[in-house]
Structures are given as structure tokens and as C-alpha cells.
Amino acid sequence: MLNDRVYNFAAGPSTMPESALKTAAAEMLNFRGSGMSVMEISHRSALFQDVFDSACEKLRTLMRVPESHAILLLQGGATTQFAAIPMNLMEGGAADYAITGNFSAKAAEEAGKYGTAHISANTKPGGHDKIPAQEELSLSEDAKYFYYCANNTVYGTEWQYVPETASPLVCDMSSDILSREVDVSKFGLIYAGAQKNMAPAGLTVVILDKALAGRELPCTPKILSYKTMIETGSMLNTPPCWCIYMLDLTLDWVMREGGVRAMDERRHERAALLYDYLDNSRLFKPHALPGSRSFMNVTFRTGSDALDAAFIRGAAEHGLVNLKGHKITGGMRASIYNAMPVEGVKALVAYMKEFERENA
Amino acid sequence: MLNDRVYNFAAGPSTMPESALKTAAAEMLNFRGSGMSVMEISHRSALFQDVFDSACEKLRTLMRVPESHAILLLQGGATTQFAAIPMNLMEGGAADYAITGNFSAKAAEEAGKYGTAHISANTKPGGHDKIPAQEELSLSEDAKYFYYCANNTVYGTEWQYVPETASPLVCDMSSDILSREVDVSKFGLIYAGAQKNMAPAGLTVVILDKALAGRELPCTPKILSYKTMIETGSMLNTPPCWCIYMLDLTLDWVMREGGVRAMDERRHERAALLYDYLDNSRLFKPHALPGSRSFMNVTFRTGSDALDAAFIRGAAEHGLVNLKGHKITGGMRASIYNAMPVEGVKALVAYMKEFERENA
Numbered sequence: 001m002l003n004d005r006v007y008n009f010a011a012g013p014s015t016m017p018e019s020a021l022k023t024a025a026a027e028m029l030n031f032r033g034s035g036m037s038v039m040e041i042s043h044r045s046a047l048f049q050d051v052f053d054s055a056c057e058k059l060r061t062l063m064r065v066p067e068s069h070a071i072l073l074l075q076g077g078a079t080t081q082f083a084a085i086p087m088n089l090m091e092g093g094a095a096d097y098a099i100t101g102n103f104s105a106k107a108a109e110e111a112g113k114y115g116t117a118h119i120s121a122n123t124k125p126g127g128h129d130k131i132p133a134q135e136e137l138s139l140s141e142d143a144k145y146f147y148y149c150a151n152n153t154v155y156g157t158e159w160q161y162v163p164e165t166a167s168p169l170v171c172d173m174s175s176d177i178l179s180r181e182v183d184v185s186k187f188g189l190i191y192a193g194a195q196k197n198m199a200p201a202g203l204t205v206v207i208l209d210k211a212l213a214g215r216e217l218p219c220t221p222k223i224l225s226y227k228t229m230i231e232t233g234s235m236l237n238t239p240p241c242w243c244i245y246m247l248d249l250t251l252d253w254v255m256r257e258g259g260v261r262a263m264d265e266r267r268h269e270r271a272a273l274l275y276d277y278l279d280n281s282r283l284f285k286p287h288a289l290p291g292s293r294s295f296m297n298v299t300f301r302t303g304s305d306a307l308d309a310a311f312i313r314g315a316a317e318h319g320l321v322n323l324k325g326h327k328i329t330g331g332m333r334a335s336i337y338n339a340m341p342v343e344g345v346k347a348l349v350a351y352m353k354e355f356e357r358e359n360a
Numbered sequence: 361m362l363n364d365r366v367y368n369f370a371a372g373p374s375t376m377p378e379s380a381l382k383t384a385a386a387e388m389l390n391f392r393g394s395g396m397s398v399m400e401i402s403h404r405s406a407l408f409q410d411v412f413d414s415a416c417e418k419l420r421t422l423m424r425v426p427e428s429h430a431i432l433l434l435q436g437g438a439t440t441q442f443a444a445i446p447m448n449l450m451e452g453g454a455a456d457y458a459i460t461g462n463f464s465a466k467a468a469e470e471a472g473k474y475g476t477a478h479i480s481a482n483t484k485p486g487g488h489d490k491i492p493a494q495e496e497l498s499l500s501e502d503a504k505y506f507y508y509c510a511n512n513t514v515y516g517t518e519w520q521y522v523p524e525t526a527s528p529l530v531c532d533m534s535s536d537i538l539s540r541e542v543d544v545s546k547f548g549l550i551y552a553g554a555q556k557n558m559a560p561a562g563l564t565v566v567i568l569d570k571a572l573a574g575r576e577l578p579c580t581p582k583i584l585s586y587k588t589m590i591e592t593g594s595m596l597n598t599p600p601c602w603c604i605y606m607l608d609l610t611l612d613w614v615m616r617e618g619g620v621r622a623m624d625e626r627r628h629e630r631a632a633l634l635y636d637y638l639d640n641s642r643l644f645k646p647h648a649l650p651g652s653r654s655f656m657n658v659t660f661r662t663g664s665d666a667l668d669a670a671f672i673r674g675a676a677e678h679g680l681v682n683l684k685g686h687k688i689t690g691g692m693r694a695s696i697y698n699a700m701p702v703e704g705v706k707a708l709v710a711y712m713k714e715f716e717r718e719n720a
Binding site: 004005006008010011012013014015016018021022024025026028029030033034035036037039040041042043045075076077078079080082083084087110113114193195200201202203217218219221222223224236237238239240241242243246319321322 | 364365366368370371372373374375376378381382384385386388389390393394395396397399400401402403405435436437438439440442443444447470473474553555560561562563577578579581582583584596597598599600601602603606679681682
């Protein structure tokens with residue numbers, strides 16, 4: 001951490017590996033001796049195709065993506081996938097949706113435009129403080145797929161198991177992709193907005209069982225057709241080249257650090273520091289229930305809005321920034337994605353202890 | 361131009377102002393004293409909102425966008441607008457499309473999914489070497505809008521007049537926005553992929569008469585609804601923050617250089633250098649007819665594929681890169697957008713003369 005850098009606990013866009021930022025700065029005016037920025041070169045050039053292929057190959061290696069699955073690098077964010085998924089996979093029929101937070105609710109609402117979104121579970125009555133158990137999921141017989149959001153950034157809950165369903169699994173992994181080992185072969189479709197664990201905002205990674213492509217509704221915009229994007233190598237039009245470049249640099253960092261296994265170990269280390277302290281604090285209370293707690297977004301509060309505000313302000317003065325919770329929930333949220341050093345979490349816990357001593 | 365930089369004639373992504381690149385590199389690890397990169401800060405933060413608002417205000421000032429029109433900063437490129445425009449404006453009815461090149465043809469094809477795309481003109485029989493005159497446009501009575509592409513990058517033609525139509529004008533200005541003065545009040549909708557005159561790929565600017573919003577078909581994805589995007593200030597979800605930041609830096613440069621008027625003067629200067637030489641060359645032949653010629657993309661060839669290839673290779677050895685024409689047309693194409701210095705065009709013409717002497 002440079003002297004003038006802070007520990008940034010923002011939920012997304014969020015902290016990135018410093019090595020990626022430094023390389024991007026150094027190469028800004030002359031990428032690999034081309035005399036151009038990576039932003040200035042044609043997406044059809046061999047130079048850029050090399051960046052694109054490199055990012056895809058690293059993702060395939062790191063996540064052990066089987067050959068049955070295509071990797072697409074797209075624009076539009078998760079909100080675009082909320083529509084693209086039912087347009088491509090629902091065939092005007094039905095699909096199961098587990099609602100465990102803000103974004104899965106939005107996904108289900110959008111799917112209702114294109115077919116029947118059957119609600120398999122809804123944790124809203126408990127304030128989305130837990131993940132439903134397998135036996136609590138209501139699965140419909142005619143579902144074209146089962147949809148869930150692996151990690152709920154707003155509420156700080158995370159699925160600690162992969163559901164077993166007869167229909168293909170479709171999973172929004174925007175906020176925990178690459179933080180844990182996942183058996184991709186179990187999924188029909190995985191997607192993730194890049195701006196938490198992978199790259200700057202403006203890029204969406206879709207990993208798709210190729211057997212599911214080609215079923216889109218006639219009204220599907222060509223740009224949202226998975227089949228078209230597979231056929232064009234994600235380049236029906238100009239892709240978000242800079243974001244793909246930053247993805248490649250970030251994946252370089254993940255590989256150097258020891259791959260997904262190392263990320264998995266670190267997420268345990270970071271989360272344990274925070275939850276262990278929270279479970280013993282007399283001032284701060286965690287929101288999510290044990291067994292459903294997120295390793296990526298730790299939500300907590302004091303119970304007093306005034307104290308919460310004082311804590312957030314004081315933390316910022318100590319270089320611990322963006323700890324304010326989502327406007328839906330209030331309170332605090334520490335987002336601790338892959339690029340957050342363990343030292344950042346230690347510094348946060350140290351300040352929490354200091355604040356508790358002064359305000360208990 | 362730095363010693364190790366080249367003159368980059370790529371059609372898009374394309375050359376950017378060096379001042380913007382230098383600022384981006386300098387601020388990479390610590391944006392405005394925040395201790396974070398602009399890629400790491402929340403899109404909901406005051407710091408980022410300031411960048412966003414600044415870019416929109418500069419666009420409004422530079423293009424004199426009236427208050428009747430909203431400025432949206434979106435993802436997805438022109439290809440996404442090919443669908444979004446008919447989904448939002450066609451109401452399942454009809455619209456007029458003038459086909460003057462590759463991208464207007466694609467737009468008309470996509471529109472056919474959502475209603476009737478009436479072809480008002482089609483210059484394909486002549487190899488898209490000209491723009492139709494006003495009196496050649498076949499306008500239908502029930503058209504919800506008239507669609508055209510102001511500048512055709514592949515063929516090197518450009519509309520030198522604004523069509524007069526009863527229905528609202530919808531214009532793809534991807535490759536000539538900010539290069540000439542335009543009366544925005546005449547248009548229902550202007551849009552532009554950013555990667556030629558504005559910012560890196562991954563950002564699309566839409567300038568829309570607000571009175572046209574709110575007519576979308578029921579199957580329109582929420583992310584493609586202009587009404588929703590106006591209501592959410594282009595932030596239904598996380599916008600492409602880096603691209604918006606680079607847009608702001610590029611608009612800084614446009615303003616410092618003298619605004620759109622200065623860009624307009626320079627486009628004349630650059631294009632005149634090339635076309636004057638081409639019209640007098642005994643080796644190189646321009647593709648587009650006088651009166652329809654693009655100020656942004658100058659297309660030409662020698663008539664011999666082998667000589668074309670030798671020219672492109674030799675130019676690259678002189679630091680004049682990406683002069684190969686689009687794969688549809690072959691030949692050469694010099695893209696000379698706002699950020700291309702006049703000196704770059706002079707260097708190109710000097711090399712063309714040298715090549716002609718050696719090969720005539």
C-alpha cells in the first residue's frame with residue numbers, strides 16, 4: 001500500500017490490485033511497444049486479440065471452465081443479464097427464482113416480462129438475513145432454469161452450498177466470483193459484473209453451457225443473443241477493450257498470488273477477523289445469521305444511527321473509507337473482495353476496537 | 361507527439377488526445393487526492409458524480425444541447441442502439457431507414473424485428489460511394505422516425521446536409537460527433553459509440569428529445585428503456601465509469617483547443633490535404649464521390665492489391681499505422697478524427713507522394 005492510498009471498502013466499483021493499476025499507468029501511452037495506448041488500438045488487431053484471448057484463457061484456467069462452456073466478455077452489467085437470461089433461456093415458459101436480496105428480486109421482476117418467474121424462496125420477511133436451505137427451496141417441474149444470486153452485497157449473505165435442482169443452474173456471481181472454488185460444470189450459466197473481483201465497471205463475464213444457446217425469443221436484440229456472441233467471439237461489435245485489458249492484468253495478479261485457492265484462503269482469513277470480533281463486540285452487531293454470512297460483504301451496525309455515522313466518519317479519517325451501508329439497509333458494510341489486503345481488515349478491526357472502547 | 365508514439369489512423373478504437381492519456385496515467389493510483397483510482401470509487405459517490413456531471417455539462421455546452429433533450433451515458437455500443445431505437449420509438453409501427461453503408465444496413469435489419477423498416481434510400485448498388493440527395497429520399501407517411509448514419513466509416517462517405525423529414529430525425533453520429541457544428545434541436549435522437557471522437561470503447565452517448573421517451577414496447581429490457589435511463593440519470597446500474605472519466609478528459613481537451621468550431625476547422629484542413637492530393641494522384645484513387653466524401657475516413661486504393669499491401673506495410677515502417685481498409689472494401693482507409701494532428705496527415709501525404717514516385 002502506498003502512503004497516499006487508502007483502504008477502500010466500497011461494494012463496487014471497489015479496490016483493485018495495485019500491481020494492475022501500476023502496469024496500466026506505465027503502459028498508458030505505449031502499449032507493448034505499439035506507440036499507442038491499449039485504448040487506441042483496433043479490437044480486430046492481433047495485439048488486442050492477444051489481450052482478449054489471454055484474459056479468457058486465464059479465466060478458463062483459474063476457474064477450471066470445461067470445454068462444454070463458452071466464456072463471453074460482454075457489456076451491460078448484471079441488469080442487462082436480468083433480461084438476457086430469460087430472453088435466451090426461458091423460451092416463454094417458466095423459471096425458478098430464489099430471492100435472497102435486492103438484485104435477485106430485480107432479476108425475477110425482469111424475467112416476468114418474458115415468461116413466468118416462479119419464486120422458489122424469498123427471505124425478505126426476515127430482512128434477508130439468511131440463505132434458504134436446500135429443503136426450503138420450492139422447485140417447479142416446468143422450470144427452464146433455477147436462478148440465484150450467490151452473494152448478496154446489500155445484506156451481506158452468501159450461499160454456502162450449490163443448490164441441487166433438476167433444471168440448469170443460473171447464478172449471479174458478480175460479487176464472489178474468483179473468491180472461492182466452484183465446480184463450473186454444475187452450472188448452466190454463471191455471470192458476473194466485473195467491478196468487484198475482476199475489472200472496472202463496464203464488463204460482464206458470462207460463462208455458459210453452449211448447449212443452452214440458440215433458444216432466444218424472436219424479440220431478443222441481436223446484441224443480447226448468447227448464440228450470436230458465441231459465434232462472434234464476443235465481438236459482434238467493439239467490446240469494452242480497456243476493461244478487458246484490466247481484467248487480464250487482474251487475473252495476472254490472481255495467478256501470481258496463487259490462484260483461486262489462495263483467494264479462497266484469504267477470504268476465510270479476512271472474514272474470520274471481522275466476524276470473530278463482531279460476535280464478541282458489545283457495540284457492533286452483525287446483520288447476517290451464522291451459516292449464511294458473506295465472505296465478501298460484512299454488514300453490521302451499532303443500533304444508533306448517530307453512532308454509525310460517527311464511526312463511518314472516524315474510520316475515513318483513519319484511511320478506512322466507504323464503510324457506509326447500502327441506502328436500503330443503513331448501518332455499515334465492509335466489502336472485502338479479493339484485492340483487499342488482510343492488513344486492511346486488521347486496520348479496520350483495530351479501529352472498531354478503539355471506537356468501541358470510546359463509545360461502549 | 362512523443363518520440364515513441366505513432367500516427368494511428370485506426371477507424372475505432374482510435375487515436376486519443378495525448379493530454380487525456382497523460383492525465384489518466386498520472387491520476388491512476390490516486391484520483392483527486394482520494395487515495396483511490398477513479399476505477400475504484402463508487403459510482404454513487406459525490407466524487408464520481410462530479411466526473412459524470414462534468415462530462416454531461418461539457419457535452420451540453422460544446423454541442424449546445426437544448427434543455428428539451430436529455431444526455432444519456434450508456435453501455436452497449438451502436439449495435440445495442442440498433443435494437444433500443446425501434447424498441448423505444450417505433451411503437452410496433454414503421455420507420456424510415458436510409459442505407460448508406462454497413463452500419464445503417466445492420467440497423468435497418470434489427471429494426472425489422474420490432475416493426476416495419478421502410479428503406480428510404482439504398483446506395484449499395486453504387487458500392488456506397490455517395491450520399492443520397494434530399495429529393496432522392498423516399499419518405500413514408502406513417503414513419504415514427506427517419507434513421508440515418510451521418511458518417512460511414514467503412515466506405516468513407518458522410519452526409520453533408522441534415523435531411524428534412526416530417527418524422528423525428530434519428531442519427532448515428534458515432535464517427536463524426538463533435539467534429540462539426542450540428543443543430544441538435546433538429547434531431548429526435550442522436551447517438552454515438554464513443555470510441556472515435558470521445559472516449560474508449562464501452563460507452564455510448566445518447567442525446568434524446570425527452571418528449572420521445574416512454575413509448576417502449578412491453579418486451580423492452582429495462583436497461584434499454586430511455587425513460588428509465590432518463591429517470592435514473594443513466595445509473596439504473598453501474599455505468600462504465602472509466603470511459604466516462606476519459607470522456608471528461610477528452611472534452612477538456614476539445615474545450616481547450618477551441619471547441620467544436622476549432623474541430624470543424626481542423627477537419628477541413630486535414631481532409632483537404634488528403635483529398636487534394638488524391639484528386640491529383642496518378643497512383644491513388646479516392647473511393648467516395650465529391651459532395652459525399654467523409655471528413656473522418658478517407659478511403660482510397662491503388663487498383664493493385666499487391667501495391668496496396670506494400671503501401672500499408674511501408675507506411676507502418678514510417679510510423680503511420682492502421683491504414684488498411686475495412687475487410688468489406690479492401691484498399692486503404694485513413695481515419696482522421698478530432699485527435700489526429702494535422703501533422704499526422706501531412707506525414708501521411710508526404711509518404712504517399714514518396715510511394716507514388718517510387719511506384720508510378
